[in-house]
């Protein structure tokens with residue numbers, strides 16, 4: 001399992017800046033990578049192409065810093081639904097980001113309809 005070097009949002013930005021937009025083939029820029037949420041060891045980012053405006057999608061990225069598995073702390077603002085959905089998942093690696101990338105790349109242009117409506121800037 002690969003882990004985020006340094007486990008920082010900056011590392012995640014650098015990771016996505018090595019990826020190119022599937023619509024215009026330009027590399028993603030740091031400005032297009034927004035941190036939506038940060039939890040201990042987990043970042044939720046939205047990646048959008050700054051050149052053509054196409055979204056790559058929302059990715060949940062783990063900053064794996066050898067967190068203890070036995071003591072799993074849930075963020076206090078998580079709802080019960082969040083906890084049920086997320087707490088049983090294994091620690092997230094960059095491989096999951098790649099999987100998310102593949103997943104989002106297969107969705108049609110209306111994929112955002114499937115996301116909860118919140119903080120849509």
Ligand SMILES: [Zn+2]
Nearest residue numbers: 021024049052
């Ligand atoms: Zn683009």
